[in-house]
Amino acid sequence: MFWGINARPGPVFSRVLGLLPLVLLIGGYFTASYIRHVDNPQDKLMPGASQMYESMKEIATVPDKRTEQVLFWTDTKSSLCRLGIGVGVSAVLGYILGMVIGVFPSAKSIFTPILTLCSNINPLAILVIILVFMGIGEGSKIFLIVFGVGIPLVRSIQQAVEKVPNELIVKAQTLGASQSQIVVRVVSPQILPQLIELVRVNLGQVWIFVIAAEAVASTEGLGYRIYLQQRYMNMSLIIPYVLYISAIAYSMDLVLQIIRRKCFPWYKPEDK
Amino acid sequence: MNGTNGVKAKPVITGEEALHIESAYHGYPDTETGRTKRVLTNIDLLSESGEFICLVGPSGCGKSTLLRLITGQERVQQAKHFDVFSRPVGFPDKQRGVVFQQYTLLPNLTVAKNVRLGLEFQADLHDLWRPKWRREANLITMKYLERMRLADAANKYPQELSGGMRQRVAIAQTLVTIDMFGMPKVLCMDEPFGALDPGTREDMQVLISQLWEEHKMTVIFVTHDLEEAVFLSSRLLVLSQYWTSDQDDGSKLSGSRIVMDIPLDKHAMSTEVKKTAEFGALMKQVLDTGFNPNHRRHVAEFNLEHPKSFQSLSLEEDHLNGTFHERDIVT
Ligand SMILES: Nc1ncnc2c1ncn2[C@@H]1O[C@H](COP(=O)(O)OP(=O)(O)O)[C@@H](O)[C@H]1O
Ligand SMILES: [Mg+2]
Numbered sequence: 001m002f003w004g005i006n007a008r009p010g011p012v013f014s015r016v017l018g019l020l021p022l023v024l025l026i027g028g029y030f031t032a033s034y035i036r037h038v039d040n041p042q043d044k045l046m047p048g049a050s051q052m053y054e055s056m057k058e059i060a061t062v063p064d065k066r067t068e069q070v071l072f073w074t075d076t077k078s079s080l081c082r083l084g085i086g087v088g089v090s091a092v093l094g095y096i097l098g099m100v101i102g103v104f105p106s107a108k109s110i111f112t113p114i115l116t117l118c119s120n121i122n123p124l125a126i127l128v129i130i131l132v133f134m135g136i137g138e139g140s141k142i143f144l145i146v147f148g149v150g151i152p153l154v155r156s157i158q159q160a161v162e163k164v165p166n167e168l169i170v171k172a173q174t175l176g177a178s179q180s181q182i183v184v185r186v187v188s189p190q191i192l193p194q195l196i197e198l199v200r201v202n203l204g205q206v207w208i209f210v211i212a213a214e215a216v217a218s219t220e221g222l223g224y225r226i227y228l229q230q231r232y233m234n235m236s237l238i239i240p241y242v243l244y245i246s247a248i249a250y251s252m253d254l255v256l257q258i259i260r261r262k263c264f265p266w267y268k269p270e271d272k
Numbered sequence: 273m274n275g276t277n278g279v280k281a282k283p284v285i286t287g288e289e290a291l292h293i294e295s296a297y298h299g300y301p302d303t304e305t306g307r308t309k310r311v312l313t314n315i316d317l318l319s320e321s322g323e324f325i326c327l328v329g330p331s332g333c334g335k336s337t338l339l340r341l342i343t344g345q346e347r348v349q350q351a352k353h354f355d356v357f358s359r360p361v362g363f364p365d366k367q368r369g370v371v372f373q374q375y376t377l378l379p380n381l382t383v384a385k386n387v388r389l390g391l392e393f394q395a396d397l398h399d400l401w402r403p404k405w406r407r408e409a410n411l412i413t414m415k416y417l418e419r420m421r422l423a424d425a426a427n428k429y430p431q432e433l434s435g436g437m438r439q440r441v442a443i444a445q446t447l448v449t450i451d452m453f454g455m456p457k458v459l460c461m462d463e464p465f466g467a468l469d470p471g472t473r474e475d476m477q478v479l480i481s482q483l484w485e486e487h488k489m490t491v492i493f494v495t496h497d498l499e500e501a502v503f504l505s506s507r508l509l510v511l512s513q514y515w516t517s518d519q520d521d522g523s524k525l526s527g528s529r530i531v532m533d534i535p536l537d538k539h540a541m542s543t544e545v546k547k548t549a550e551f552g553a554l555m556k557q558v559l560d561t562g563f564n565p566n567h568r569r570h571v572a573e574f575n576l577e578h579p580k581s582f583q584s585l586s587l588e589e590d591h592l593n594g595t596f597h598e599r600d601i602v603t
Contacts, residue, residue, distance in 0.1 A: 166345075167370075167372045167375045168375055168376055168377075168378070170343065170345055170364050170370060170372075171370055171442075171445075171446075172389075173363065174343070174364050174368055174369050174370050174446070174456065175369075175389055175390035175393050175445065175446070175449070176365075176390060176393040176394035176449065176453075178393075181393055185389075185392075185393075189380045265429075266379055266380055266429040266431065267379070267380075268431060
């Protein structure tokens with residue numbers, strides 16, 4: 001009845017089944033944490049909820065002695081800035097360059113080899129090179145994101161453009177469209193929702209690059225804080241930070257999804 | 273007639289010349305042998321504006337290829353003449369409207385905006401913002417939407433429409449610029465109703481006939497459906513690979529030729545005509561001429577009844593006459 005190929009769990013039962021692993025995980029953690037604290041009230045490895053709350057309360061309300069700023073907010077701000085600028089530059093680059101390459105065969109000839117080369121270089125592997133050449137400022141972090149995400153975006157957009165049926169381009173030409181009208185009025189509006197979808201898909205990658213860059217060369221940011229606290233084994237801060245980052249990533253994904261639905265009601269991703 | 277192979281002199285036409293194709297050859301690289309596989313052989317076609325030309329033939333005979341050459345999507349490989357409205361054929365432009373089987377509507381625009389597109393593309397930039405122009409464009413758009421029975425769907429997206437409605441939008445899209453800009457001058461359609469169910473298909477056939485009458489336009493209509501072709505056309509062209517000549521016994525399969533070119537009375541606006549005996553006899557004749565691989569017609573026996581049809585010497589025949597140049601060969 002409940003098991004096997006023929007099982008058809010109802011909506012409520014499905015939810016219950018889905019919650020089960022989560023409850024086990026969270027419950028298991030706090031049980032273990034409790035047991036460790038019975039042995040050693042000073043335990044830092046598996047902090048309980050109250051320890052996490054205290055740590056977070058301190059970092060989110062008490063200004064830092066040296067900088068006189070609330071670290072939690074400066075961390076959030078600088079990480080989001082890097083992420084935002086990196087994603088923005090990547091998206092604009094991907095949209096424009098991808099479109100040009102997709103529409104104009106000669107541009108494709110020019111850019112394909114170099115894009116193939118760049119996309120086969122692991123961005124994290126050249127992080128050190130980037131830092132040496134561009135310094136440890138914001139520029140190098142944004143460059144890392146653009147290198148790691150912008151280039152794949154260019155190629156994905158190019159592929160999306162190439163999927164626009166040739167019949168449609170011919171039709172537009174026979175309706176009197178000039179080359180620029182074809183790019184601006186026929187191709188680009190169709191690609192826009194796909195750009196949003198692609199950004200969504202690549203957001204996870206962007207986060208990896210942000211955290212990695214901050215861990216290696218930074219003085220603030222969510223990733224920097226996590227790596228800093230690692231030295232003190234301060235799990236009561238690290239765990240909430242990780243959850244916080246996940247929450248931000250999840251809500252960004254939701255927001256992009258909503259924008260896509262609201263602004264492009266005609267776009268049906270499953271049609272592809 | 274010249275010897276055993278067919279040659280028919282080129283006629284003089286009095287009206288506006290729409291197509292002038294003489295000795296056109298086209299082919300594609302064969303992936304297996306690496307040589308060029310001929311698809312079209314010695315195509316001769318002269319047409320006056322105002323004709324409803326249907327191009328039929330067995331599947332794979334090169335109908336779409338010929339249409340792509342006419343619309344400018346591909347360049348013809350070799351031809352003495354390949355003129356559209358007395359000018360050598362160029363890239364696709366507003367002179368030649370197209371309707372394909374599908375994929376020609378912008379998914380991000382509503383039906384009305386899809387139909388307006390041509391007006392906006394062809395308008396002067398400063399006109400686009402003038403209220404007077406915009407009103408006029410709206411009126412024309414509405415006129416065509418109503419003509420194509422699409423008024424209720426004006427604000428829907430193409431994805432929400434049935435196949436028949438989408439094709440009506442595609443046709444409206446193509447015709448909308450006629451009033452304001454006098455374009456397109458010829459309507460090229462490649463199996464436009466191929467994806468529709470039979471009932472919708474007949475509706476569309478009647479509709480396109482009426483539009484042709486109204487606008488007195490030139491139509492080149494490709495279909496593999498013989499019945500559709502006989503019903504629609506004022507001139508029926510049969511393209512077929514099943515032919516022979518003195519140089520080619522048909523075993524070499526060297527591309528399709530126009531094996532039949534006949535005028536048809538076109539005043540029937542009802543699909544009832546399809547049930548008459550005359551209609552059936554004609555269908556049988558066409559099937560026999562172009563669709564039967566076991567009965568290849570000799571070049572001299574092609575049915576080129578149409579007063580504007582003609583037949584030039586093929587490259588191979590030219591070769592025998594000694595005027596053939598090796599570099600011209602399309603093998
Ligand atoms: N782009 C192409 N490359 C190679 N071969 C092609 C190409 N287009 C058409 N052909 C070949 O040309 C022949 C005629 O094709 P087509 O014009 O589509 O036929 P039809 O429309 O009459 O069914 C077919 O054998 C097809 O394989
Ligand atoms: Mg075809």
